[in-house]
């Protein structure tokens with residue numbers, strides 16, 4: 033039974049502002065998720081928004097390498113009691129905050145109820161300290177990836193124009209569209225040769241999703257194929273900071289503007305971390 037104080041606490045919680053959470057995901061691997069998540073986060077951070085980027089790829093976490101930051105610890109150190117949550121937030125370029133949470137998130141299952149509640153509360157507090165949380169997930173339809181997407185407010189499914197990538201994006205959309213809680217789904221076409229090609233990919237996928245899954249897939253736009261990406265990755269420098277005027281950087285800037293505007297209102301309801309915890313355990 034919920035007592036009066038608990039009811040009040042829940043009411044207050046529901047009216048507290050919290051970050052808007054975007055999950056960046058895909059069916060097929062290697063389509064550009066991590067690069068897009070990092071550069072999108074940077075574009076939002078450059079506009080004075082407080083942005084937290086979380087590496088939630090439980091297999092191959094690599095945002096620290098992409099952004100050339102040294103993350104002294106990750107969530108696993110918080111879980112085993114060696115660090116406080118605030119100690120593992122690594123400052124990145126443009127005021128960005130980064131959490132390397134990879135293995136730690138999987139270990140959440142092993143902690144006791146009391147520790148878990150405390151950690152979730154600390155994380156919920158963190159959610160109130162930022163405007164946007166960007167989650168870079170692994171590829172594919174695993175329990176973990178679906179869990180992060182399900183807990184987000186808005187999922188950006190990335191596909192390239194390759195038929196295999198489109199098929200896998202559709203499979204991901206199919207899984208996510210089954211979730212009872214409506215998550216906003218958008219398709220972002222990466223490595224497009226031009227606008228026409230990207231629009232064709234979007235149309236094809238959106239029409240099939242509407243017809244067979246009765247789900248609306250929004251158009252997040254596209255990012256052009258651009259060799260500057262490879263150069264930026266080799267130099268371990270974020271594209272939007274190193275080559276701010278290249279075609280792909282302009283596309284990511286436009287995407288950040290669009291997402292920033294669409295998400296100006298504070299997100300309602302239960303926090304992201306609590307939803308993640310509910311899904312996993």
Ligand SMILES: Nc1ncnc2c1ncn2[C@@H]1O[C@H](COP(=O)(O)OP(=O)(O)OP(=O)(O)O)[C@@H](O)[C@H]1O
Pocket residue numbers: 058060061062063064065066067068089092169170171222223224255256257258259261262265280
């Ligand atoms: N628009 C683009 N034009 C050219 N190359 C790109 C573009 N986007 C990404 N790449 C390249 O694609 C490669 C894969 O990118 P990334 O690691 O971000 O993919 P991912 O989806 O996160 O992969 P994984 O599924 O393994 O996590 C990188 O080498 C990157 O430079």
Ligand SMILES: [Mg+2]
Pocket residue numbers: 065066067089168169
């Ligand atoms: Mg990746």
